[in-house]
Amino acid sequence: MEKERSFIGSMFKWMFILFNLFMLALVYMSQTSTDESSALVTFGAGLGIAMLAGMWLMGAIVLGWFTYITRVKD
Numbered sequence: 001m002e003k004e005r006s007f008i009g010s011m012f013k014w015m016f017i018l019f020n021l022f023m024l025a026l027v028y029m030s031q032t033s034t035d036e037s038s039a040l041v042t043f044g045a046g047l048g049i050a051m052l053a054g055m056w057l058m059g060a061i062v063l064g065w066f067t068y069i070t071r072v073k074d
Contacts (some may be wrong), residue, residue: 009070016063023056 005013032048 003027003072005070005072009067009072012063012066012070016060019059019063020056023052023059027052027056042059 004010028047030045030052
């Protein structure tokens with residue numbers, strides 16, 4: 001019989017999945033919403049996307065760690 005995750009483990013797993021999908025959508029929307037009319041706008045958009053990528057990395061590390069420690073152990 002296969003063991004299942006606890007409620008907390010399942011919650012962290014789904015939070016991890018949904019967070020990654022949400023951040024992917026945010027990065028995609030921020031890339032398509034810039035019109036690149038000037039160098040300053042392009043620079044600002046690049047900074048914004050870099051900040052989103054940094055938040056994505058930090059969130060994925062934290063939620064991934066919680067997902068890992070709440071996994072099913074043999």
